[in-house]
Amino acid sequence: MIHNAISHCCLAGKVSEPQWNQILEELEKCESNHLMILFRDAGCQFRALYKYHPNTEESQKLTGTGPKSISKSMIDKLYKYSSNWKQFTVLPAKNVSMSVIALTIHNHLWQVKRSV
Structure with missing residues (x-):
């Protein structure tokens, strides 16, 4: 499922091929049963x-x-992925389950902390 979501939706197309190849390497090494994608928003x-x-x-x-x-x-x-529709939909849950394939984090966590 994660493979399809990334290749058909997140990183589809020739321009994303280098990033997709790097992810494939990580997928081959990983032994985890549950992988998740982080979205910006x-x-x-x-x-x-x-x-x-x-x-x-x-x-x-x-x-x-x-x-x-x-x-x-x-x-x-939290998001689930529909392989039929090749799209992500928001889940109304706050707890991670096996149907969760992607997530976003609170916006303030993306802010760059600058030293003065």
Whole structure:
């Protein structure tokens, strides 16, 4: 499912091929049963790929741009992927389940902290 979501929706097309190849390498190495995509916002722009640990309810980054880990309190929205429609839809839940394939984090977590 994650493979289809990324290749058909998130990183479709020739221009995204280098990033897609990097993700394929990470997918081959990863032994996790639950992977999730991090989007920048509701526009479903791919930012990173994470492996989810249900026992700690935390996600660890495999590749991409985003925090090293994502905890439950950081999650803004959860998404599922429809392989028939090749699109993501928001889930009305706040808890990660096996149907969750993507997420967004709260906007303030994207802000760059600048030193003065």
